[in-house]
Amino acid sequence: MRALTYAPDLAVNVVPDPAPTESQALIRVAAFSLNFGEIAYRSAGARPGYVPGWDAAGVVVQAAADGSGPAAGARVVTFGWSGAWAELRAVNTADLAVVPESVDLGTASALPVAGVTALQALRRLGTVSGRRVLVTGASGGVGRFAVQLAARAGAHVIASVGGPARADGLRELGAAEIVFGPENLDGRLHGVLDNVGGRQLAEAFYRLEDDGVVMAVGRAARETTVIDFELAGTRSARGRIENFNVSTPFGGDLAHLLGLLAAGELDAQVGWRGPWERAEEAAAALLARQVAGKAVLEL
The missing domain is CATH 3.40.50.720 (NAD(P)-binding Rossmann-like Domain)
Known part of the structure; x- marks a missing residue:
């Protein structure tokens, strides 16, 4: 699969597909959002092929083997401490939530962290x-x-x-x-x-x-x-x-926020949006505080 990695700059590269565990669903990523912390404080010693990224939204292509989480075809938003910046993501079902049809996946990707x-x-x-x-x-x-x-x-x-x-x-x-x-x-x-x-x-x-x-x-x-x-x-x-440190699992809180978003009671405030090939541009804008709210990249 293709993924956005540091080599040493942000670029789209080919890496192995993720292998889900029993309690993980495999997601085809449609969009992910960037967070200041994952860019400003990234590790300088990441191993080759390491895929960063916390927030992603997409569609379930393989449900979790243990029966937890949604079925294949469900639209979901996901959280994890790595793996979001890729075409495929394996994610714990406790850290995802189903996205209402009225909510765009790019907008949903701004929610997790x-x-x-x-x-x-x-x-x-x-x-x-x-x-x-x-x-x-x-x-x-x-x-x-x-x-x-x-x-x-x-x-x-x-x-x-x-x-x-x-x-x-x-x-x-x-x-x-x-x-x-x-x-x-x-x-x-x-x-x-x-x-x-x-x-x-x-x-x-x-x-x-x-x-x-x-x-x-x-x-x-x-x-x-x-x-x-x-x-x-x-x-x-x-x-x-x-x-303060955020606590996992995220699933329940994500479902709550998605409900507010779908009801028009919350605005995800996406201030920058574009294709993932423009990741360097988006990251630079975020670090320079030129983005009002969230930066979202689409695959």
Whole structure:
């Protein structure tokens, strides 16, 4: 089969077909989406023929041998820590969900890591109805899902972005306020979904209310976070920081998000879309923060 691999740059190459285990379905991939983390923090020592990629959507060509999951012919969206950037993907049936006919497969491919991360991180904040929730890096893939899901949960959502151009569309998604960095924020926060790290995470922490929490989701700034706890003692309340890691299996959360998408209650915010031969272009745009939301590549 053909797959997108680093050799050393992103290019379409021929690699062996995947061999599904008993609990895996074989998927013919129609589209996959790129995530900042899998590009910015990719391993420099990947073995030859290694196929990267977390998110993909397509059609089941071989159902799982153990009888779990959908039958051949089902349209599905899938998650795994590798193998998405290829014509065929073997994936655990617990990490896939059937895509409604009304939902385009390219759009569905934008959901797994970004959508499920936003959903699970928001759950970790507890009840947010009527409370102030800050989303940093709100213009990115996770950020745009987080703004929508927090607003649906009744939060007063504050979207933090790098500048006016990055704020486009965020009010329509549910942001009640837009700030250009947490340092420009007035008032205290119940919760923070931080996708940036570094200085912004520290500034958000200083603005927590009693028992407020920062969920440290991402590290888009690619810089170390330094917190002055003496300063925090004079500026912040008794808040805390939690390191967030997404949990598997993804199937149930993907089905929930697909339901919202099909009902028109969630927008996948695909900001770049094109053939997989343009992968280098899409990856560069994502790293340069030139994509509003998700980048989707089609086979």
